[in-house]
Amino acid sequence: PSLTDQICSSPKAELHMHIEGSLEPELIFALAQRNGVSLPYPSVEALRSAYAFTDLQSFLDIYYAGASVLLTAQDFYDMTMAYVQRALADNVRHAEIFFDPQTHTARGVELGVVFDGIGRALDDARAQHGFSSALILCFLRHLPEDEAMATLEAALPYRNRFIGVGLDSSERGHPPAKFARVFARCRTLGFRLVAHAGEEGPADYVRDALDILQVERIDHGVRAIDDDALVARLACERIPLTVCPLSNQKLGVYPDLRQHSLKRLLDAGVVITLNSDDPAYFGGYMNANWLAACTALDLDADDAWRMARNSFEAAFLPAAEKRAFL
Numbered sequence: 001p002s003l004t005d006q007i008c009s010s011p012k013a014e015l016h017m018h019i020e021g022s023l024e025p026e027l028i029f030a031l032a033q034r035n036g037v038s039l040p041y042p043s044v045e046a047l048r049s050a051y052a053f054t055d056l057q058s059f060l061d062i063y064y065a066g067a068s069v070l071l072t073a074q075d076f077y078d079m080t081m082a083y084v085q086r087a088l089a090d091n092v093r094h095a096e097i098f099f100d101p102q103t104h105t106a107r108g109v110e111l112g113v114v115f116d117g118i119g120r121a122l123d124d125a126r127a128q129h130g131f132s133s134a135l136i137l138c139f140l141r142h143l144p145e146d147e148a149m150a151t152l153e154a155a156l157p158y159r160n161r162f163i164g165v166g167l168d169s170s171e172r173g174h175p176p177a178k179f180a181r182v183f184a185r186c187r188t189l190g191f192r193l194v195a196h197a198g199e200e201g202p203a204d205y206v207r208d209a210l211d212i213l214q215v216e217r218i219d220h221g222v223r224a225i226d227d228d229a230l231v232a233r234l235a236c237e238r239i240p241l242t243v244c245p246l247s248n249q250k251l252g253v254y255p256d257l258r259q260h261s262l263k264r265l266l267d268a269g270v271v272i273t274l275n276s277d278d279p280a281y282f283g284g285y286m287n288a289n290w291l292a293a294c295t296a297l298d299l300d301a302d303d304a305w306r307m308a309r310n311s312f313e314a315a316f317l318p319a320a321e322k323r324a325f326l
């Protein structure tokens, strides 16, 4: 088979996807209408044409505005089911899905509504399609640690609905150390731990996420390339990076994908995985990300096979379940 066919048909796990980032403009408009929410854009086309980002913050401003149409459990259900359909079409067999509770509770949406809508969609996806999934609750790093701690406490009644916690939103000026206490508490509670680090922030943030937060995977982590000792450590300790090529291109981390560090990291032995981050905003779901990276960096069948295998190795699944996917 061609490399394109191999990539598209290969079973994959997606480990870095924000469910709010899967809201397509058409669904944003449909939900706005259903809920009587007014949007600062006259049409789907006008909204989509606002997706011209210069950096992470310029994206986040629009991403939080888009999420403002989510009010009922049915809204969260519809958003999640739409993502599942896209993932199935790309042969994603397992997804560990981020969600941002603070984006919703700040607007008066109850945490139970969020868990109910997303959770019911994922239960149906498993029952109807055999789609495997888990949820990871992300703290917004531009907000104070106290608010992350309060969010954690509020989420504990839904303890069995999520497997881990992460850290997202504006990275620069919000280092991992800011969240040391809440991550320590999550570790005590037995949650799996991940954090965005080294997307716009420096390689030091990757090291601090490992040493201070004690995360098991790094989301993005592409700036690790600036620190040879850190790259060697990631490879040696088999700490996975969840890399998102089209996101990095659209947010100007690597405006030219041919310059992307993922090939150099892969060749250095780092457990690289490929993911879509916010697929509705960055121009593509899983296979689009895989094909863009492989084309720009001239990756071969062996590289693609390795990254598919890495995606299951890096997943928070029992070993027997991982083996069954490949």
Ligand code: HPA
Pocket: 018, 021, 056, 063, 168, 169, 170, 196, 199, 247, 277, 278
């Ligand atoms: N980086 C940080 N925060 C985010 C992202 C991202 O790529 N997507 C959604 N929230």
Ligand code: ZN
Pocket: 016, 018, 168, 196, 219, 277
């Ligand atoms: Zn992300």
